Amino acid sequence: MERKTRKVGIMGGTFDPIHIGHLILGETAYEQLSLDEVWFLPAGNPPHKQNRKGRASDEQRVEMVRRAIASNPHFRLSLIEMNADGYTYTYRTLERLQKEHPDTSFFFIIGADSLFDFHEWKNPSRICAAANLVVATRNQVSANRLDQAIEENTKRFGGTFLKLDSPNLDISSRNIREMIAEKRSVKYYLTDPVIDFIAEHQIYKDKEQEDGTV
Ligand code: ATP
Numbered sequence: 001m002e003r004k005t006r007k008v009g010i011m012g013g014t015f016d017p018i019h020i021g022h023l024i025l026g027e028t029a030y031e032q033l034s035l036d037e038v039w040f041l042p043a044g045n046p047p048h049k050q051n052r053k054g055r056a057s058d059e060q061r062v063e064m065v066r067r068a069i070a071s072n073p074h075f076r077l078s079l080i081e082m083n084a085d086g087y088t089y090t091y092r093t094l095e096r097l098q099k100e101h102p103d104t105s106f107f108f109i110i111g112a113d114s115l116f117d118f119h120e121w122k123n124p125s126r127i128c129a130a131a132n133l134v135v136a137t138r139n140q141v142s143a144n145r146l147d148q149a150i151e152e153n154t155k156r157f158g159g160t161f162l163k164l165d166s167p168n169l170d171i172s173s174r175n176i177r178e179m180i181a182e183k184r185s186v187k188y189y190l191t192d193p194v195i196d197f198i199a200e201h202q203i204y205k206d207k208e209q210e211d212g213t214v
Pocket residue numbers: 012013014015016021022025109110111112113114136137138169170171172173174175
């Protein structure tokens with residue numbers, strides 16, 4: 001087996017837009033797991049989900065991530081999940097990363113909501129084989145319920161699930177999109193460069209449809 005000399009955290013998401021919940025999550029994982037770097041991987045949208053009303057384009061989401069992380073020397077942007085056909089599966093991305101970086105162990109960082117959906121993702125056991133899973137609390141989930149979900153997923157899919165010691169941050173991109181459409185202030189929820197970019201390009205000024213699909 002190759003010797004792993006580097007530890008990299010992976011933050012996947014739609015980042016529509018990237019908010020301080022994502023940034024604090026990445027920074028907490030960096031600190032608590034002594035990571036060398038955290039890579040942000042904006043997910044490509046499948047063609048039928050591009051240019052939806054009230055949402056940012058793929059290019060705009062990427063640009064917002066770039067601006068949000070620019071001031072952090074151990075955060076990086078990776079475009080590995082952005083491609084012409086849109087969507088990529090997490091297990092494929094992680095397996096590709098593993099192959100391309102044999103010296104690196106990967107830590108896939110998720111919020112509790114993603115952990116609760118995890119069994120519905122494509123090939124969860126291959127995700128677990130390619131990376132350690134790192135989970136942060138969200139939506140005021142109880143410690144018991146989180147521990148139980150971690151135990152179930154460990155049993156079912158193998159692999160290692162680590163829990164971060166992080167505050168519950170009641171903040172979501174969906175909520176922020178709504179606030180912007182209602183012309184409410186999002187200062188301190190987003191970084192200033194992201195707020196300026198959204199204003200400049202008038203993103204999220206239209207309300208998205210209730211189910212968020214459009
Ligand atoms: P949306 O409301 O559009 O679903 P979101 O705020 O959930 O957006 P995503 O891009 O879907 O953001 O999330 C990417 C990852 O970051 C997911 O694993 C999600 O669980 C995690 N995450 C996002 N916001 C938080 C938060 N406030 N606390 C903990 N984890 C979070």
